[in-house]
Amino acid sequence: GLFQNKWQNGLCCRDEGCVYAIPLGASTLLRIRTGREGEAPLDEPEVTTWALPEPRKTLEKFEGGVMASNGCMYCMPNNLKAVLRIVPPCVPSRLHLDEAREAREAERERVRIAEEQRRRDEQERRKAEKERKRRERLARKKDASSAATAHGGGGGGEEKKEGEVSTAAPRKVPSAARPAE
Numbered sequence: 001g002l003f004q005n006k007w008q009n010g011l012c013c014r015d016e017g018c019v020y021a022i023p024l025g026a027s028t029l030l031r032i033r034t035g036r037e038g039e040a041p042l043d044e045p046e047v048t049t050w051a052l053p054e055p056r057k058t059l060e061k062f063e064g065g066v067m068a069s070n071g072c073m074y075c076m077p078n079n080l081k082a083v084l085r086i087v088p089p090c091v092p093s094r095l096h097l098d099e100a101r102e103a104r105e106a107e108r109e110r111v112r113i114a115e116e117q118r119r120r121d122e123q124e125r126r127k128a129e130k131e132r133k134r135r136e137r138l139a140r141k142k143d144a145s146s147a148a149t150a151h152g153g154g155g156g157g158e159e160k161k162e163g164e165v166s167t168a169a170p171r172k173v174p175s176a177a178r179p180a181e
Helices: 094-153
Strands: 007-013 018-023 028-033 046-051 062-067 073-077 084-086
Touching (some): 007 073, 018 073, 062 084
Antiparallel strands (some): 007 018, 062 073
């Protein structure tokens, strides 16, 4: 018949001093406790098996895995359609993991909202600055126009002196009013 390893590869959980063997042909997870670093080694390793959530007769169930930052281990499916998640006893309960995940999501949302508000505030500041500059330009233009009018640019009955420059636009004289040549 066909022979296959029950377990293949493993993951080390240093927090509890255990090695978890990944099920390949077995319908259980193999846990071997050898002792934590800094503790006296165990006389004999403690070997336990944990039943898989849905035991199947499938061969080559999982292949390889990773230790995540949340303390859980995840094994990649080989001939199954689900990831195997191993939660060692040293990891807080799923409720605590879910609460921690929700807290991280709430913090990300708080940061996103604060960033959005900062962008809106910056946009408003730029808009106000643009409007302030526009008003300053208009005020300077009005002041310059007022100053020109006050210094004779407005016309009012004054006689033109020779060499003076006029700001009036040239007019076309109708042909009947032109002097004959």
